[in-house]
Amino acid sequence: MLVLAAACGGGADADPAPGDYFTQLQRVSETAHIQERGLRRDLQSRLEDAPGGEDRMAVVTVFVDQSARLYQDVVDALRQLEPPQELAASQRAYINAWRGQLRLMRTVRDAPFPGPAQILEQLTLDAFSDAEAETNARCEDLQDAVAANGSDVDLVCDGRPS
Numbered sequence: 001m002l003v004l005a006a007a008c009g010g011g012a013d014a015d016p017a018p019g020d021y022f023t024q025l026q027r028v029s030e031t032a033h034i035q036e037r038g039l040r041r042d043l044q045s046r047l048e049d050a051p052g053g054e055d056r057m058a059v060v061t062v063f064v065d066q067s068a069r070l071y072q073d074v075v076d077a078l079r080q081l082e083p084p085q086e087l088a089a090s091q092r093a094y095i096n097a098w099r100g101q102l103r104l105m106r107t108v109r110d111a112p113f114p115g116p117a118q119i120l121e122q123l124t125l126d127a128f129s130d131a132e133a134e135t136n137a138r139c140e141d142l143q144d145a146v147a148a149n150g151s152d153v154d155l156v157c158d159g160r161p162s
Helices: 002-008 020-049 054-080 085-110 116-123 126-148
Strands: none
Touching: 020 054, 020 126, 054 085, 054 116, 085 116, 085 126
């Protein structure tokens, strides 16, 4: 939800000013990666502190649920942006990459795994690293298109804000 709020940047009646697309796109990109990194750090910290059994299962299921919500928020925020026509295809590809991560996380969230170890094992499958790599590649493509459009906006494609 924070991603969505950051992307909108104003009330429902506020008309975007010229250049707002680029600023909003950068905000969505930065916020998504900051929140994603925070969820991963929180998972590690909580797993270290959780004694085991149901406590570990709760930690892992909260992480998966929050990750799925984050990815949905990112997709929704990006869909609300109206890119210049020359960036529309690159933005669609970027959205679709985030949707890929969302589908994977929902699959894990909705599967009846017996314990946290099985869920954590799923999260380390190549499909997850491939989906993340795809999102980063589509981000780079969008970054190139943004730069070619004359904007100096720096998207967070490698997971680290500039």
